[in-house]
Amino acid sequence: MATDDLMTRALESLGLDGPPSVEAIHGLTDLADVPESMTITEVAGLLDISPHTLRYYERAGLVEVARDSNGHRVYDAEAVRRLVFLTRMRLSGMPVRTLQHYIALADAGEHTVPERLDMLLEHRDTICRRIRELTLSLAATEYKIATYGGSTGPDVRAPAAATETGRTA
Amino acid sequence: MATDDLMTRALESLGLDGPPSVEAIHGLTDLADVPESMTITEVAGLLDISPHTLRYYERAGLVEVARDSNGHRVYDAEAVRRLVFLTRMRLSGMPVRTLQHYIALADAGEHTVPERLDMLLEHRDTICRRIRELTLSLAATEYKIATYGGSTGPDVRAPAAATETGRTA
DNA sequence: GCTTGCGTTCGAGCGTGCTCGAAGTCATAG
DNA sequence: CTATGACTTCGAGCACGCTCGAACGCAAGC
Numbered sequence: 001m002a003t004d005d006l007m008t009r010a011l012e013s014l015g016l017d018g019p020p021s022v023e024a025i026h027g028l029t030d031l032a033d034v035p036e037s038m039t040i041t042e043v044a045g046l047l048d049i050s051p052h053t054l055r056y057y058e059r060a061g062l063v064e065v066a067r068d069s070n071g072h073r074v075y076d077a078e079a080v081r082r083l084v085f086l087t088r089m090r091l092s093g094m095p096v097r098t099l100q101h102y103i104a105l106a107d108a109g110e111h112t113v114p115e116r117l118d119m120l121l122e123h124r125d126t127i128c129r130r131i132r133e134l135t136l137s138l139a140a141t142e143y144k145i146a147t148y149g150g151s152t153g154p155d156v157r158a159p160a161a162a163t164e165t166g167r168t169a
Numbered sequence: 170m171a172t173d174d175l176m177t178r179a180l181e182s183l184g185l186d187g188p189p190s191v192e193a194i195h196g197l198t199d200l201a202d203v204p205e206s207m208t209i210t211e212v213a214g215l216l217d218i219s220p221h222t223l224r225y226y227e228r229a230g231l232v233e234v235a236r237d238s239n240g241h242r243v244y245d246a247e248a249v250r251r252l253v254f255l256t257r258m259r260l261s262g263m264p265v266r267t268l269q270h271y272i273a274l275a276d277a278g279e280h281t282v283p284e285r286l287d288m289l290l291e292h293r294d295t296i297c298r299r300i301r302e303l304t305l306s307l308a309a310t311e312y313k314i315a316t317y318g319g320s321t322g323p324d325v326r327a328p329a330a331a332t333e334t335g336r337t338a
Numbered sequence: 339g340c341t342t343g344c345g346t347t348c349g350a351g352c353g354t355g356c357t358c359g360a361a362g363t364c365a366t367a368g
Numbered sequence: 369c370t371a372t373g374a375c376t377t378c379g380a381g382c383a384c385g386c387t388c389g390a391a392c393g394c395a396a397g398c
Contacts, residue, residue: 040345051345052387070394072345085313092306096385113317120314127307131300137261138296144254145289148282209375220375221357229355239364241375265355339398346393356382363376368369 038075046080047087054083060096062086062103092127207244215249216256223252229265231255231272261296 035042040051047054058065058073063082065073075083082103089099102119105112204211209220216223227234227242232251234242244252251272258268271288274281 050387053385055347056386067346070345071347072394088306088309090385092303092310117314117317120310120317124307124310124314127303127310131303131307134261134296134300134303137257138293138300140257141261141289141293141296145286145293148286148289219357222355224377225356236376239375240377241364259355342395342397344394347391349389351388352386354384358381359379361377364374365372366374367372 036077038080040073040075043075043080043083047083049087057083057086060100062096062099089123092123093130094123094126098123205246207249209242209244212244212249212252216252218256226252226255229269231265231268258292261292262299263292263295267292 038046040054044051044054054073057063063079063086065075065079068074086099086103089102090096098119102116105116105119207215209223213220213223223242226232232248232255234244234248237243255268255272258271259265267288271285274285274288
């Protein structure tokens with residue numbers, strides 16, 4: 001069996017064949033419809049995280065959020081945009097510690113732009129590495145599924161000697 | 170700016186353009202050169218994890234490892250192959266709990282093959298989802314890098330109204 | 339007036355996955 | 369004879385990222 005095919009199929013099964021422009025631009029711009037101000041549950045719903053987590057982020061110093069007359073949080077567009085960024089970064093694996101550093105820089109002013117840019121570049125590399133790792137793991141998993149015999153190792157060599165359990169469907 | 174280009178560049182920067190057959194087959198078969206038996210540090214070196222972690226996996230019931238006359242662990246080829254599988258799965262995000270379940274099934278015998286296969290299929294889907302997530306995050310990060318202005322949000326709309334910090338290099 | 343509901347603060351707790359330290363055993367080197 | 373060093377077991381500790389519970393506040397509805 002051609003291993004190129006294997007990898008190709010693995011990549012195809014991701015659904016990355018066609019131009020994903022619609023998805024992509026949505027992922028990038030779904031923050032265009034941010035209202036003037038939102039409650040904590042609204043933001044939680046928007047970002048698909050819990051109010052608990054939002055309060056945690058605030059405690060961690062990642063966002064400042066104003067209060068209304070009742071002491072309830074009022075998220076303005078700025079805060080929501082920041083949170084969109086933060087959750088994106090979290091989702092792609094950036095640690096909270098790193099985000100704290102980033103935010104501290106952002107709040108420190110313009111002159112920290114180069115360092116922030118460096119952080120983003122490094123994070124980009126991290127994501128790339130991770131995707132490569134996952135792609136390889138995916139190929140390995142596909143392979144194991146395809147040749148499944150029940151042994152814990154793929155048993156790459158041993159074309160006719162199924163030692164433990166023989167089944168190749 | 171064309172968002173297709175953005176995504177395309179993002180994908181290209183992964184280095185997935187050419188056929189990665191060599192890499193792939195290596196990732197799949199580097200367990201072919203497994204010696205008859207290995208010490209804990211050798212296995213740790215092979216898998217790039219710590220001896221501590223190997224003992225932890227054993228305590229967790231993920232592998233059984235024999236001892237020599239000194240009470241030192243002796244990893245046979247079977248154990249090493251299993252550990253290769255386990256670390257691959259861990260690396261791709263499968264929880265230890267799930268692996269415990271999988272291993273329990275594998276040790277339970279042939280009749281658990283369908284369930285094990287199901288687990289692998291599900292894990293494959295999980296990896297695919299994760300890769301898609303990361304790919305999107307990568308595109309977003311690339312975008313933010315490209316349009317970097319220092320604000321926390323990408324500021325997709327607002328071509329001339331830089332509210333916080335105006336800089337678009 | 340009282341309940342219901344949605345919010346608040348604070349600190350503690352938890353699940354995951356290691357990671358470490360202490361105390362001991364053995365084998366080889368000097 | 370005694371280090372030195374690689375290994376053992378056991379239980380505890382830790383970093384991370386939430387997640388939760390308790391006690392409270394306010395505002396609208398019955």
